[in-house]
Amino acid sequence: MTFFKKSGQFYGFKTCGHADSAPNGEDIVCAAVSILTQTMYFHALNQGVPESEIADEQHHGFLSIRIKNDHDIERLQPAFHFLEDGLKLLKENYSEYISLEDQEVS
Template sequence: MIQVELYEDAQGLMVGFRVHGHAGFAPHGEDIVCAAVSALTQTAVLGLAEHAGAQPRVDVQEGELSCELPSYEDQGVQLLLKTMVSGLEQIAARYPDYVTLKRISEKGGFGHDVSV
């Protein structure tokens, strides 16, 4: 299963995200769920770096992508992230056995789960 963690500050602004795991919907190279999640998250990272000037800190490992934004208050940055989240929510709704989303708020410290 692909797990998406969406990190927010105390005001509800997105400060980063982490995607990890494998969907397991189909064999490697044929998994449309994995491809869709990868396309959305990688395109968001490119948009943040190339068009929003956000200079994201990105770490890519096998089966994992994390993105941290040192500067995230810009409206364009938030718009890109919200658009990515909208797409991920649609995928999770269509394929709930393969993708989960969790919002994690810094209210009370990061790690406080505010919705699943």
């Protein structure tokens, strides 16, 4: 999992691949990451961020989201921190199956 940051603020993330901590359909690590990241996407929509202001790419085992508007980036910071906290907790118990990193971009 890679968090995209601009000037220290979260503005998106990318997750790719599968955790492979268990057979398909039983992989709780993969399911947990999926539900956390998908919830972030729908939370942004529920907070009034227009779909046109969310650059997203989704396909099997891959989700990338980037918030385009600086105003929306600012108001979604608490949600991004919540997502990060959830993933860090998951990593504490399943560190061999999940990696977290930040990528600073301009």
